[in-house]
Amino acid sequence: MTLFVTKALGISSINPPPLDLKSILRNESNEFEPILIMTGAGADPSQDLEELAKNEIGSNRFYAISMGQGQQQNAIDTLRRAAENGDWVCLKNLHLVIASLPAIQKELSLLQRHSNFRLWLTSEPDDKFPSVLLQESIKLTFESPPGVKNNMNRTYTQWRDSGVSGGMIRQQCLFILAWIHALIQERRTFIPQAWSKFYEFNNADLRAAKLIIEEMTNVDTRAPEWEFIRGLMQYVIYGGRIDSTFDFNVLNGYLLRYFNSSMISTSGAELAKNIPIPASNKFTDYVMAIEKNIPPEDAPSLFGLPDNIRISWEVTESEATIRQIRNMQIGSGVEVTFEWTRWQNALNPILNMWKRLNSHSTLHSMSLPHVNNSDDPIIEVLSLEFVFAVTLVQTVHRSLSAISKCLRGVLLPSSSTMKLAQSLILHETPDAWQDIWTGPSDPVQYLTSLMFKAKATQELMAIAKNGQLLSSAVKLSKLFRPGTLLNALRQLTARRKKKSMDELKLATAWDSALLKDEIIMQLSGIYIQGALFESTLSDTLASSPPFSSVPKLSVAWISTESSDVYKSTESIFIPMYANVNREQLITQVQIPCGKDPQKWH
Structure with a gap:
């Protein structure tokens, strides 16, 4: 799709240039139109606005208010003073106070405004945002720019405005910092392969890291204390947001690789293949290096990721796109009512599949088994796992039976049945099932996996009772909670070795x-x-x-x-x-x- 768009429009990239707030301020803004910045996930323009205000009018004339409960009158009073004196105001997180916006909008219409007055607004997208305020505002989007090159361009645009000085060692260290910051942000494209979750790395982290670099490179002839720099980055700034040991190792790997003496030299050390670090003390040389040497498209090797990761990314993105298209087609924002024809067409295939899955099984109808108390912890754990499996199968069976009865006209759907049907119509696994066992988000895959694991657990329990489990290979995919089997082996080992x-x-x-x-x-x-x-x-x-x-x-x-x-x-x-x-x-x-x-x- 990207190739088609770039070719059809005759452009080199679909990515916009870095957002330049100074240019927008001077060329497009005025005292009458608020500047509304719609923010994306993990993006926060607050620091950028503070930096701009500091350089343009002074920090003492910039008032930022995080909107929340009880802030409406404070915001109105601040607007009145700022409009009269020609100050700036930033009202942040308007999506949290949608109900208060009409009152603020009314106050704006009554204000007599100084020519230097500027009103900045930030909000996440919200369907209930007042359309009149949207129409009256200059609208911008603020997102972490996609791609390492765009990310570094944006960083250097910010640094150009705030000012960067110092010798070659400082300039090289800052270039490396911008590179690392871009890598850890852009890795978020490949969740869960690159990071296990989305981490809120943002401009505040970058600014804190920049201050450390500047402090540690005051004397340009002395090598920085790399271990100290890495420690602050790892444990205080970027690492403070990470809660996974394996993700922490990724960050540590970057810091060890790039923040060391071999990268700071006059010989042109490389961040990656064909991306040398300039041996210069001129800010513009680093800006030119970004434009000249960093490719517009990110190869996985830039991040230290495998060459085939795009296949996984394409699968993940395709599944997400299909879900979005399906939701658009069905109308996920509309509450599902009991429409017999619609339910029949959407839910009968799932009911028929569930019937086939249970055709040679009594799991859905058997009495709930008792847990086997055994001296062998493995047998006991598998017994618990089987009870769990039967309980889940019968819970799912009851909920699907309720839908079947509604379709046959035997009973009217309850609120819980309506909610469950809505999820299935949207091709999503109901929360009521996921709360018991977190499985695939696709209900067809969930039901198939449920029956596979339930039957497999029953078979494993029989093998364990015959004393053959440790003499044959076990597939952990057959269990709902595979970690419990390893814990059972631990208990067994502790008993036999007489250890804790x-x-x-x-x-x-x-x-x-x-x-x-x-x-x-x-x-x-x-x-x-x-x-x-x-x-x-x-x-x-x-x-x-x-x-x-x-x-x-x-x-x-x-x-x-x-x-x-x-x-x-x-x-x-x-x-x-x-x-x-x-x-x-x-x-x-x-x-x-x-x-x-x-x-x-």
């Missing part, structure tokens, strides 16, 4: 012989994303499938005093998740990677 569970740690090996004399469980059906693996990690190709299978994994609980299976200099620990969305962490797995562990974080 706190004295044990999980060891993983790709050759069971490396876990000699341990109580081993073999796991199969495991897939890896972002690399290929045989005996060690290797790079993917751009054409490689998103997931590739790996050999059986042997796991055992060993003494915390024992060494890890593989050397730390030749291996890394990677997370194992229960699903492709990486929503449920099971454990971490040690995997050989060769001589460069940092490459794989």
Whole structure:
């Protein structure tokens, strides 16, 4: 789609130039039209406005008010004073006080305004935003610019306005900072592969980091204290927003790679292939380097991501687009009423599929089984898992039966049935089901996975009772809560070794012989994303499938005093998740990677 648009319009990129508030202020704004800035996720123009106000009229003449409960009168009083004196006002987060906007709008219409008066408004998109205020305003959008090049251009546009001085070492450090800031923001495109979640890295982080760089490079002839700089970035600024160990390792990898003495030199060290760091103390040379050397399209290698990550991204984006189109077609904002024909067409396929899934099973109708109290914790855990499976199957069956009865005219739909039907009509898994077990968002996939796991759990319990579970490979995908099986193995190991569970740690090996004399469980059906693996990690190709299978994994609980299976200099620990969305962490797995562990974080 991007290629088609750029070719049809005869443009090099669909991305807009960086937002230049100073240019808009001087060339487009006036005292009569508010400047409304619509913000996107993770974007906050507050710091930019404060910087602009400081340079244009002075900080003491700029009044910023975060709108919320009880702020309406304060905002009106401030507007009156500012309009008379020619000051600036910024009312932030208007989407939180939509009901107060008519009163503020009325006050605006009555004001006598000084020619220097400016009113800035910020808001997230909201369907209830007053149309009159929209029409009277200069409308802007403020989003984190897509792509590393646009991101760095925007950073340098801000720095040009605020002023950047200093020698070559400071300029190079700031260039590296802008690069790292762009990388960690643009990685958010590839969630959950690049980051496990969306982190609110923003301009406040960039400004704090810039202040640190400037403070640490006061003496241009002395090398900066890299460890101190990395520590502040890692634990205070950017790292303070991260709550995942694996994401923290990614940030640490960037800081170690770029903030070191080898990157600061006159020999043209490179941030990436063909992206040298200018050996200059001139601000304009760095602006030119961004324009000349950084490509407009981001290759995965810029982020240290696998070449085939775009396949995963395209799948994720396609699924999201399909959901949006489906919601537009059905009208997700409209409350679903009981329309027999519509329900019949939309819900009968799901009811028929559920009937087929249960055709050779009694799970939906059997009495709820009792938990088997056993000396073997594995048998007991699988018994609990089976009770959970039957409970969920019967809950789903009751809710679908209620819909079926409504379609047959046996009863009228209750509010809970209406809500459930609305989700299914939108092709979304109902919250009532997800609250019990978080599974696929597609209801067809959810029901299919539910029955597969329920039947598989029953089979695993029978195998465990026969004492054969530890002698055969187990697929964790057969369980609703796979982590509980590893905990059961831990309990079993602790009992047999006569140790406390706190004295044990999980060891993983790709050759069971490396876990000699341990109580081993073999796991199969495991897939890896972002690399290929045989005996060690290797790079993917751009054409490689998103997931590739790996050999059986042997796991055992060993003494915390024992060494890890593989050397730390030749291996890394990677997370194992229960699903492709990486929503449920099971454990971490040690995997050989060769001589460069940092490459794989």
